[in-house]
Amino acid sequence: MQEDSESDAVVLQARIIAFVRAFGLYQPDQTPCGQALSVSEAHTVTELDRDGPLTQVELAGRLRLTKSTVSRLVDQLTARGWVQRRKRDGDGRLVWLEVTDAGRHAAGELATARAARFSSLLEAIPAGRRQTVVDALTLLVKAADEQHDQH
Structure with missing residues (x-):
């Protein structure tokens, strides 16, 4: 066995x-959908656009990256003009990360390209097997999440 x-x-x-x-x-x-940035940068701007502003620690947890890796990603996205760091009134200790208008536009372009790529990929799978593929990936993600949580 x-x-x-x-x-x-x-x-x-x-x-x-x-x-x-x-x-x-x-x-x-x-990115796999043909956008001129790394996959990590794409995920970073997408998370901040969807649920931001976030702290660097929150973002690192969501992306499952170290704080220093996220800091470098944010530096890169700040240089692109897509993300900014801000302090909030009443709490000078925390730095909040949020997308700029340019970042919001980039996130929208990423979402459009991602949707097209995944639609195309799904169309290449026979219709009767698509749900099986999605179900298998769901199980795989769940298993990976459980392993990550144990470490």
């Missing part, structure tokens, strides 16, 4: 690696 489990794990690993490559997640300067 252990051998089957190890074999299944090897197959899962190979399939995830193949998907990451095929989808284009290794591109350091472009």
Whole structure:
């Protein structure tokens, strides 16, 4: 039984690696939907646009990145003019991160490109198997979340 489990794990690993490559997640300067920024930058601006302003610690938790990595991402997005750091009245200790108007525009373009890419990907899957794919990914995310929470 252990051998089957190890074999299944090897197959899962190979399939995830193949998907990451095929989808284009290794591109350091472009999202899989063809936008000229890193995947981490895209996720950062998307989170801040959807639920911001957020503190750096909150953002790091959502993205599952270290605080220093998020700081570098925010520096990059600040240089693009998409994110700004702000203090709030009454609490000078916390720095809040929020998207600028330019960042909101970029997040909208990202959302449009992402929707088109995923629609195209979904159309390439036979209609009768699409829900199976979504269900399998949901289970995979749940398992990964549970493992992350244990560490």
